[in-house]
Amino acid sequence: MTNNFNSCEQKNQSKMESLTVAQLLQEGETMFIDHDLYFGHGTDSAWDEAVSILSYVLGFPANADRSLLKNILTAEQLEQIRSLFVRRVDERIPAPYITGQAWFCGLPFMVDQRVLIPRSPIAALITNYFEPWLPRNPSRILDLCTGGGCIGISCAYGFDEADIVLSDISADAITVANINIEKHQLAERVVAIQSDLFEGLKGLHFDLIVTNPPYVDQADLASMPKEFRHEPELALASGYDGLDFTRRLLQQAHEYLNEDGVLIVEVGNSGVALEQAFPAVPFMWFEFSEGDSGVFMLTQAQLTEHREMFA
Numbered sequence: 001m002t003n004n005f006n007s008c009e010q011k012n013q014s015k016m017e018s019l020t021v022a023q024l025l026q027e028g029e030t031m032f033i034d035h036d037l038y039f040g041h042g043t044d045s046a047w048d049e050a051v052s053i054l055s056y057v058l059g060f061p062a063n064a065d066r067s068l069l070k071n072i073l074t075a076e077q078l079e080q081i082r083s084l085f086v087r088r089v090d091e092r093i094p095a096p097y098i099t100g101q102a103w104f105c106g107l108p109f110m111v112d113q114r115v116l117i118p119r120s121p122i123a124a125l126i127t128n129y130f131e132p133w134l135p136r137n138p139s140r141i142l143d144l145c146t147g148g149g150c151i152g153i154s155c156a157y158g159f160d161e162a163d164i165v166l167s168d169i170s171a172d173a174i175t176v177a178n179i180n181i182e183k184h185q186l187a188e189r190v191v192a193i194q195s196d197l198f199e200g201l202k203g204l205h206f207d208l209i210v211t212n213p214p215y216v217d218q219a220d221l222a223s224m225p226k227e228f229r230h231e232p233e234l235a236l237a238s239g240y241d242g243l244d245f246t247r248r249l250l251q252q253a254h255e256y257l258n259e260d261g262v263l264i265v266e267v268g269n270s271g272v273a274l275e276q277a278f279p280a281v282p283f284m285w286f287e288f289s290e291g292d293s294g295v296f297m298l299t300q301a302q303l304t305e306h307r308e309m310f311a
Contacts, residue, residue, distance in 0.1 A: 019078060021058075022069035025050045028085045038225035041094035041117040042102050049095050053084050056099035062108075092226035105154035110179050114172035116235045118150040120212045120266055121292035126154045130208065133284075133297055135260045138162050138207035142256070144249070145169075145213040147235060149177035149192065155210070156186050166192040167201060170234060197245075198252055205258050212266040213249065217242035220269060242270030243277065250278075250310040254303035261300045268294040281306050 028050030043049045054060070057080050060068060073081070084098055094117055096102040102111045104118040105126055111117055138159055143152025146166035156164045164186075166177045177192040184190075193200050216224070216236045228236065238244045246267055253263045267274055271294045275283065283296040303310075 019073050020069065021054065021071045021073060024073060024078065024081060025054060025069070028053070028081075031085055031089060035089045037089065037092065038227045040119065041227060042096050042119060049088070050085070052095045053088065053098060054081050056101070057081050057084065062103065091230075093230050094227050097230055102148075102150075104150040105157070107150075107154060107157065107184070109148050109150050109153070110176065110183060111148050112176065113230055114170070114232065115147040115176045116212075116231050118148065120151065121286075121288045121290065121295055122151055122210060122212060122264065122266055123154065124288050124290070124292075125210075125264065125286065125295070126151070126158055129158055130262075130264070133262060133264075134208060135262075136207070140165065140204070140206050142167065142201070142204075142206045142209045142211075144197075144209055144211035145235070145245075146177050146192065147173050147212075149180045149190075151210055151212060152177075153180055153184055153186060153190060155208075156184070156190050162189070162207075164190040165201070165204065165206070166190065167195040168192075169194070169196045170232065172232075173235070197248055198256055201256065205256055205261075207258050207261045208264070209253060209257060209261070210264045211249070213245045214238040215242045215246060215267045215270045217270055217273070238270075241273040241277075242267070243273055246270070246274065247277075247310065250298075250303065251307070253298075254300055254307055257300035257303070259300060262297055263300075263303060264295065264297050266295045270294070271296065278306070278309055281309060 029046040032046035032049055039045055039049055043052055088095060088098060096111050096117045097113055100110060100112060102109050102117050105123045109118060140163045141155050142165045144167055146152055146168045149166045152164045152166040168174055171194055174192045174194045181187055181190050181192060195201055214236055215238050218240045221237050257263060282302060286295045
């Protein structure tokens with residue numbers, strides 16, 4: 001009996017040690033689907049979520065060749081990856097917080113629970129240089145409510161002669177943004193400033209103000225999947241209709257834009273409430289090929305013309 005037992009254990013161990021990358025990914029995918037996880041923090045499927053965690057452990061690049069799927073995993077690798085799969089399920093923590101890395105505009109950013117995980121459709125505008133809406137090459141750009149700095153730092157890559165200001169009310173977010181500035185070696189052109197809206201930016205003017213601010217309304221916040229509970233509520237919630245911050249922004253933004261400057265704001269589902277609140281304002285809503293929505297633009301002239309409505 002003892003010999004048979006040992007034989008079974010050896011066979012199981014041998015089987016475990018011969019597991020391939022593809023087989024473990026399938027195991028993770030099945031686990032995530034069975035536990036009804038939410039995806040949307042950089043991935044949109046159980047398979048991609050498993051890939052991101054496994055790639056982190058094994059050090060695979062983002063463009064890893066599919067031939068790596070055939071690689072045999074060691075017992076140590078299996079244990080480490082499976083433990084992270086279990087953590088993803090048990091804690092409902094999004095994969096980027098497990099790996100400490102998220103991607104935006106094809107660039108890697110350090111993230112943790114001090115900042116939102118980047119996922120804004122504004123990325124598509126950045127990669128197209130905000131054409132044709134930005135009238136000229138901007139000399140100074142503000143990424144307001146910057147979080148980890150992904151929008152502003154991505155703009156720094158697209159506009160290599162522009163000075164970039166990252167601002168956020170959260171001191172923790174500014175700490176993470178500074179880490180990412182150093183990570184991308186952009187300290188000569190990119191600065192992070194702690195500021196409640198424009199309080200810490202007096203005297204500065206910008207050709208472009210771009211922001212993914214808090215815009216989640218009370219009802220949506222209460223019904224969000226558990227994964228969102230790991231993100232800072234300060235960066236999500238914005239009052240009953242999701243517009244508390246945006247109202248303040250619209251009141252003041254014209255004072256900080258240059259004459260031909262533009263304001264670009266993501267408000268997500270709160271866009272409906274915004275148009276209801278300000279029906280006479282000519283919001284220009286962007287259309288995205290991926291189907292995203294909820295991002296608008298106003299020019300400095302439009303903001304100035306309608307400033308009394310925002311008061």
